[in-house]
Each structure stands twice: as structure tokens, then as C-alpha cells.
Amino acid sequence: MHQPVMNHLESYLQGAPNKELESHIAACPDCREEVALMQEHSGLLRTLSVAEAPEPRPGFYGRVLARIDSQAKPGFWSLLLDPTFGRRLVFGSLSLVILMSVYLVATEPTINTVASSSPEMILSQPVSGERPTMGANPQRDRDTVLVNLATFSE
Numbered sequence: 102m103h104q105p106v107m108n109h110l111e112s113y114l115q116g117a118p119n120k121e122l123e124s125h126i127a128a129c130p131d132c133r134e135e136v137a138l139m140q141e142h143s144g145l146l147r148t149l150s151v152a153e154a155p156e157p158r159p160g161f162y163g164r165v166l167a168r169i170d171s172q173a174k175p176g177f178w179s180l181l182l183d184p185t186f187g188r189r190l191v192f193g194s195l196s197l198v199i200l201m202s203v204y205l206v207a208t209e210p211t212i213n214t215v216a217s218s219s220p221e222m223i224l225s226q227p228v229s230g231e232r233p234t235m236g237a238n239p240q241r242d243r244d245t246v247l248v249n250l251a252t253f254s255e
């Protein structure tokens with residue numbers, strides 16, 4: 102390889118045209134062949150390096166930083182995945198279930214009480230002094246039954 106080629110080889114291989122080098126390789130077959138080989142090699146290297154490490158698109162680093170920033174804040178799902186919070190959630194749910202069972206057990210007698218004031222029970226109950234005598238006043242009886250029906254769903 103001769104001096105005119107060596108002087109500008111690097112920039113020429115990177116795509117910068119050079120008159121001195123070009124005129125030399127036009128006249129010198131050895132240098133022309135060498136440069137051609139190097140161009141091929143250089144192109145191959147460029148292809149490989151592109152394949153291995155693609156240039157990040159504009160704004161890539163900004164997006165990465167933004168993502169890191171957003172992931173630093175605990176999201177809803179990461180909160181669920183957090184062991185401490187997950188355990189707390191399980192315990193919370195369990196206590197809720199226990200509370201509801203206790204409530205159901207505790208209110209069961211109340212439900213029976215309500216059921217005992219249902220029209221059928223009232224009709225079968227012995228009539229107290231406070232209660233209007235059934236059958237004596239049909240209108241009042243109807244009202245009593247209606248009131249009991251209305252409060253039945255409590």
C-alpha cells in the first residue's frame with residue numbers, strides 16, 4: 102500500500118471521498134485491490150457492529166430514565182406483590198371473613214326474632230292485651246300484618 106492511500110484510507114473507508122486516494126487506486130491495481138478488500142471488511146465490520154449494538158433511537162435515554170422514574174414509585178401491583186402488604190391484605194381479608202361470620206352468628210337470633218314476628222307467627226301467637234284482637238277489627242289486623250311485613254326485611 103502506498104502513501105497516498107495510507108494517508109486517507111481511514112476517512113475513505115468511512116465514506117469520505119478523496120481525490121488523491123482515488124486517483125492513486127485508479128492507477129495502482131495493488132492499492133485498488135487492497136482498498137476494495139478493506140472496504141468490504143470495513144462494511145462487514147459496520148454491519149456486525151450495527152447488528153450487535155444498534156444505535157438507540159432518539160429519546161431512548163430519556164424514555165429509559167422516565168421508566169426508571171415511574172418504576173421507582175410503588176405501583177398498585179407492586180404494592181400487592183410486596184410481601185408485607187400482601188400478608189397484611191390476607192390477614193385483613195381473614196379478619197373480615199371472621200367478623201362477618203361472627204356477625205352472622207350474632208344476628209341469627211335476631212333473624213329468628215324477626216321471623217317470629219312474621220304474620221304466620223303473629224297469627225299463631227296467643228294474643229296479648231296490647232295487641233288488637235285478631236278478627237275483631239279486620240282493617241287494624243291488616244295494618245299490623247303490613248307493618249310486620251314492611252319491617253320483616255330488617
Ligand SMILES: [Zn+2]
Pocket residue numbers: 102103106125129131132133
Ligand atoms: Zn499503490
